[in-house]
Amino acid sequence: MIHRRRPAVFPPLASTRRGGVLTGWLFALCFALSAAAAHATDKAVEAPPYSLPALNHLVASGARVSARVIDIESGRTLATLDPGQALIPASVTKLYTSAAALDRWGAAKRFTTRVTRLGSVKQGVLHGDLVFVGGGDPGLVNAQLWTLAQRVRESGIRVVDGRLLVDARRFGPVPCVTRDRCRAKRESEDAYNAPLSSAGVDFSNACLSVRPGAQAGAPARLAFEPFDLPMLAIRGRVETLPPGQPAHIRVVRRSEGAREVFEVSGGIPLGGKPRRFYRSIAHPDRFAGEVFRAFLEQAGVAVHGGVAVVRAGGKVMAGVPVAKVEGTPLGEQLRGMLVYSNNYMADTLALDWAAADGAPVPVNLPEAGRRLSAYARAVDVASLFAWARDGRPLLESGSGLTVGNRLSANDITALLAHEYHRYGDFPAFLAGLTVPDQTPVAMLKGGSTAWDTRIAAKTGSLNQPVSVFALAGYLRLAHGRWGAFAVLVNGGHRRPHVGLFDAIAAVRSDLEALLARDDAAHP
Structure with missing residues (x-):
């Protein structure tokens, strides 16, 4: 289940911190109306979802890919590629550990x-x-x-x-x-x-x-x-x-x-x-x-x-x-944990979360993973997006160091949308993501201006039992609109190991093209 320090913000939208429940529902109504208006405005320029050609090329070569990109504010899907396929997420798992910790304790913990x-x-x-x-x-x-x-x-x-x-x-x-x-x-x-x-x-x-x-x-x-x-x-x-x-x-x-x-x-x-x-x-x-x-x-x-x-x-x-x-404070710790992908911090935090959730001592990672899986499933079930509600996320740790973790692009994108609408937690969650232009993660450098400045994301990589590269986070679309995306690239039976930089290049190429396409559709 999703544990709350306060009434849920999304969904349903409600608040006891800024004007009470009535204010929360008024905000929900305004949001719904603005989203509907944005959706109506977009119908004139709405294009079919982008085809993600570079990632499709990886699939044709034997890789397994799960991808989804959405406009959070209108709810539109901008691109998909087998988005319900559950793959190894590696350190992108840490997004769930961060969200669960913020949900329970808040950034000031x-x-x-x-x-x-x-x-x-x-x-x-x-x-x-x-x-x-x-x-x-x-x-x-x-x-x-x-x-x-x-x-x-x-x-x-x-x-x-x-x-x-x-x-x-x-x-x-x-x-x-x-x-x-x-x-x-x-x-x-x-x-x-x-x-x-x-x-x-x-x-x-x-x-x-x-x-x-x-x-x-x-x-x-x-x-x-x-x-x-x-x-x-x-x-x-x-x-x-x-x-x-x-x-x-x-x-x-x-x-x-x-x-x-x-x-x-x-x-x-x-x-x-x-x-x-x-x-x-x-x-x-x-x-x-x-x-x-x-x-x-x-x-x-x-x-x-x-x-x-x-x-x-x-x-x-x-x-x-x-x-x-x-x-x-937890918010500061999460930034270090996410940007530097610190496995010790993530799994210690997962054990803390499980202990606070009532897990018996001794606490172990499989038990923490079961509780994180239940949290992830609750996020899917509560999603406003129908494509997320049948997800079956499986987490065996809080770090992603365990190779049994399985998440789909649908699962991760639903989590990103969930956090976007949690107004108290979102600033700390977003601050933990890295922007390529300013990142210490060298493998993300070298893209276009749009890639360098309009993406904030968490990376993940492993080389066993197959190669893994995952990237998930937020996009700034045309006119300052917010998008969310998740891309997981795993080696497959025909091609167990996809070169890390080949996977990164394909993700970067398709996201850069998608941003350019969105800019052209919203001049």
Whole structure:
């Protein structure tokens, strides 16, 4: 079901925030009349839907494509290509995670991370354990741990004669359900596949910096940022190369029991810029505890015991409150999550959403996926568009890293229209999408002015079990009208792998042509 922080805006349109229900229905009536007027005006220039020739060419070559483009305000379909076909959406899945989170909490939501104590404090000494209580903050970073450590010291604690406990029981132990994350439990050369925890920090990534040595032939200087930690180790050597030579560095993180070993090789040129390598960590909650302990010591709080993790045992551990820190607002987190397609953030947020929806602890991604699927289905059923109501969206995660996710262009376009009409959530939802002219996503660059400035979208890509490229978002049509679109390109039986840039070029070509066609029809 769709969970509401307030009465539904679409459909039916109603509001208790701006003038009450009557105002909401008046707005609905005005919208309906304006849409009808726009539709009547368009009849004189209405053309049949665009044929999407570049995408049809991909289909003829063996690809599978699902596409739909609509004028949101009139309800007209501008282009379709097998729009009901359910395909792998990859990271476009994150649009559903974002919409569900905004629906439940709103853009101002902040997740809270707390510190409590188990024991009494006498003359600055805590006789007992200090507890770091993970709040499931998807965007908890080192800067917030620094603040939290300072607040612990301000509380009067100078020494902890017990342990630092990491309470990760909000989710409980989170099993890996994707090949990427299961492999990351053993080793990783990436940042995107980090295992999940309600107490994770810095997206469950450790950072290794590599700086050239004093002279060619000397070992490069290697260090973890912001701290060297007991659980982190370095094996191997990076050589300092003569000036001007290209850097070639390999960093593989391997889990060896409780230790995370970074195996390094290669070289960096003398005088070259420092390089930073982020690798996912196999034990995210223990890593958070060791980082927080280092911040505590930096703040002047000595912890005499070790770091221990509590993942099971029912409710979050009771204790005397010591300090807390609130995360950045959800709307800001969503922008980072969507623009940089952060899988850790998306799946942590999906677990948060499932927990708030009543899922039992331990919370896992399949359960979160079932609840997100129900949310997606409710959006389809509630759609004003008949073509959306028979959709069967299937989500197994909040990130799209799971290859069992299935969405059609109809499903995604219905969601985009749904968000457009949620006046309280739409600004934050739209802000999370990337505009090609300003995007950090290099593969979207290089189009026409219309492509660069009149599209705001979320990308998705995978290369297993078939190639996947997906793009979905909003268009600015002629005279400032709003359109929504979704295009999914999957490899097929005859052509399992479609080149990423071939897929992007086809999507760009057809959307540019559609925008030009719409401009010509509405001079």
